[in-house]
Amino acid sequence: MMRRIPVFFYLLGWCGLVAAQSDLISDRLTQAEATTGQLIFNQCAVCHTASPDQTHRIGPNLWDIVGRPIAHAEGFDYSPALAALTGNWDFDTLDVFLTDPMAYAPGTRMVFPxxxxxxxxxxxxxxxRTLSASPVPLPATSGTEVTVTPADDPFGADWPIGPGRELTGYVCNACHSLALVKQQGLPRTRWDKLLDWMVEEQGMDEPGPEQREL
Known part of the structure; x- marks a missing residue:
């Protein structure tokens, strides 16, 4: 017989356990961690900004995205595929869209799997949801009991363990295959020079001192 237990999980559960997946985003949100989501957002930050004072990039600024009408970020030129959609970016819609953007809006310029x-x-x-001066309320849950099951390591067992593992994984994987990153085998001094080259020649955002150290 299963008993109700508190769920405390590390990033995507790669350290061991995560809550069993519910089909309803309302149930998953009760256990979701915004701090973990901020790490995941690093792969989005290549194309999107997240502060109200930032301009659009390849994709629109995502401040106040939750609850906003679809394709209504002021000053952004949306693809006809997205511009033709109606409704708001509520949690259910975002859940479906983020699963497969190109299937949800065939013809979208958002080339993201x-x-x-x-x-x-x-x-x-x-x-x-936190990207707002007034975050929208969380949706009502179904009351489904949450159980605990093993989870896979999202980066692969050969992704080195240590400080900055998750941040580095998401930042690098936004543009590169982690398999290629793993093969480099560079010492710290070479990585530091490579980061300088990526910022100066490839247009990568300058990492903060703490990020660079990690």
Missing amino acids: GIKDGWQRAHLMAYL
Whole structure:
């Protein structure tokens, strides 16, 4: 017989356990962590900004995205595929869209394969909800009991363990195959020079001192 237990899980559960996935985003959001979602957002930050004073990039600024009408970020030129959609970016809609953007809006210029894991999407939405001066309320839950099951390591067992593991994984994986990153085998001094080159020559955002150290 299963008993109700508190759920405390690390990033996407790679350290051991996560809550069993519910089909309803409302249930997943009760266990979602905005801090984990902020790490996941690093793969989104390549194309999107998240502060109210920032301009659009390849994709629109995502401040106040949760609850906003679809394709209504002022000053952004949306693809006809997204501009033709109606409704708001509520949690249910975001959950479907983030699973496979190109299937949800065929013809969209958002060339992103989607986030297949429901918990990753829930964490990300928990973070996106914080991008507002007045975050929208969380949806009502179904009351489904949450159980605990093993989870896979999202980066692979050969991704080095240590400080900055998750941040580095998400930042690098936004543009690169982690398999290629793992093969480099560079010492810290070479990585530091490589980061300088990526910022100066490739247009990567300058990492903060703490991020660079990690």
